[in-house]
Amino acid sequence: MNDRGYYGGFGGAFIPEILTATFEELVDAFDGARSDPSFWTSYVDLMSTYSCRPTPLTFAENLTSHFGGARIYVKREDLNHTGAHKANNVMGQGLLVRRMGKTRVIAETGAGQHGVATATMAAKFGFDCTIYMGEVDVERQRPNVFWMKRLGAEVVPVREGTRILKDAINEAFRDWVTHMDSTHYVLGTACGPHPFPRMVSYFQSIIGQEARRQILEREGRLPARVYACVGGGSNALGIFSAFLDDPVELVGVEAGGRGLDSGQHASRLCSPDASIGVAQGYRTYFLQDDDGQMRETHSVAAGLDYVGVSPILSAHRETGRIRFEAATDREVIDAVALAIRKEGLIPALESAHAFAQAFKEAPLLTRDDVMVINQSGRGDKDIFTVADAFEDPEWRQFIIAKGERYRA
Numbered sequence: 001m002n003d004r005g006y007y008g009g010f011g012g013a014f015i016p017e018i019l020t021a022t023f024e025e026l027v028d029a030f031d032g033a034r035s036d037p038s039f040w041t042s043y044v045d046l047m048s049t050y051s052c053r054p055t056p057l058t059f060a061e062n063l064t065s066h067f068g069g070a071r072i073y074v075k076r077e078d079l080n081h082t083g084a085h086k087a088n089n090v091m092g093q094g095l096l097v098r099r100m101g102k103t104r105v106i107a108e109t110g111a112g113q114h115g116v117a118t119a120t121m122a123a124k125f126g127f128d129c130t131i132y133m134g135e136v137d138v139e140r141q142r143p144n145v146f147w148m149k150r151l152g153a154e155v156v157p158v159r160e161g162t163r164i165l166k167d168a169i170n171e172a173f174r175d176w177v178t179h180m181d182s183t184h185y186v187l188g189t190a191c192g193p194h195p196f197p198r199m200v201s202y203f204q205s206i207i208g209q210e211a212r213r214q215i216l217e218r219e220g221r222l223p224a225r226v227y228a229c230v231g232g233g234s235n236a237l238g239i240f241s242a243f244l245d246d247p248v249e250l251v252g253v254e255a256g257g258r259g260l261d262s263g264q265h266a267s268r269l270c271s272p273d274a275s276i277g278v279a280q281g282y283r284t285y286f287l288q289d290d291d292g293q294m295r296e297t298h299s300v301a302a303g304l305d306y307v308g309v310s311p312i313l314s315a316h317r318e319t320g321r322i323r324f325e326a327a328t329d330r331e332v333i334d335a336v337a338l339a340i341r342k343e344g345l346i347p348a349l350e351s352a353h354a355f356a357q358a359f360k361e362a363p364l365l366t367r368d369d370v371m372v373i374n375q376s377g378r379g380d381k382d383i384f385t386v387a388d389a390f391e392d393p394e395w396r397q398f399i400i401a402k403g404e405r406y407r408a
């Protein structure tokens with residue numbers, strides 16, 4: 001990265017002039033924290049006493065014998081407090097907000113995991129909190145909205161544009177411009193203007209540091225491949241970062257939605273529907289048409305349903321260091337079903353993209369090979385979507401009965 005936040009030709013900070021001083025303050029605070037060894041120590045201490053770190057690395061014995069190929073391990077980010085890797089980033093940013101002396105945090109959220117994690121952090125640190133969420137996502141992730149409100153956050157449904165994650169990000173930036181003195185924007189992924197990609201991946205690097213140590217302890221060797229799903233890119237960068245200099249193949253899995261040919265997907269790094277552009281404050285691959293208008297995206301997983309992607313991942317795509325693939329909604333639902341039945345793991349729909357790709361490749365590797373899948377989150381939040389996909393008649397009856405009870 002250069003000092004203006006560019007990774008190859010990607011990244012940068014395309015921000016309104018009014019935010020320049022706020023960004024400079026953030027860069028200074030982050031650089032100060034990074035060069036202060038006690039900051040990382042207090043971060044690790046907080047995460048180990050509040051969020052189950054180090055998260056375990058689980059050997060998936062049954063899946064391994066099912067596929068008859070590589071030995072499959074799962075890094076259990078689902079066991080973080082609030083159920084996903086999002087906690088790593090928000091708790092780190094919370095410590096930074098305290099260092100900067102600000103009192104209010106705002107955030108965007110898609111799947112709701114980042115919103116719940118931010119609201120939780122705000123409750124713990126005593127900050128005021130506002131969460132922006134596209135109206136479509138409010139409907140598909142209602143349980144998370146419920147918890148954000150209980151945690152004391154104001155949840156603002158965004159009715160602009162396509163009413164999903166990118167629109168929530170736009171609204172959060174609008175808020176920040178008017179409240180920058182008191183407020184920090186807790187961006188939820190490794191996207192957006194510099195220093196967010198660097199800062200978010202710094203906090204998420206704890207995943208990779210642990211996973212590398214754990215696999216060496218368990219297997220005495222490095223994995224052949226590591227898999228992670230890619231929304232904005234934070235969990236992928238988090239686990240990949242520790243293996244970048246190793247002879248390990250890194251595989252990022254995007255949302256193939258209804259298929260890459262259908263136009264209904266959210267694949268920016270392996271689909272011809274994406275091209276390089278500048279939006280939301282940074283330069284990267286965006287799903288956009290020839291006029292630079294953002295395309296509609298689709299994924300069964302709200303957290304992957306985003307038009308842009310981390311500039312750091314775009315740079316790794318150009319060098320070929322990371323391979324990118326896409327898994328379809330159907331493959332993802334099948335992967336969830338298999339992980340549940342074979343291992344008792346309930347991956348979030350987002351994480352299940354990584355599982356789906358790993359399942360395609362496990363039989364092609366030998367029994368001496370090891371693979372690690374990053375389970376970025378737990379699937380409890382997806383119960384409505386997954387139950388619909390499984391066409392579970394008893395669940396349907398339960399929902400109808402509940403609806404009737406409310407109507408009565």
Ligand SMILES: Cc1ncc(COP(=O)(O)O)c(C=O)c1O
Nearest residue numbers: 189231232233234235303350377
């Ligand atoms: C469980 C889970 N995994 C993955 C993601 C995708 O985000 P990222 O690519 O930043 O890890 C999300 C986003 O909401 C999520 O909730």
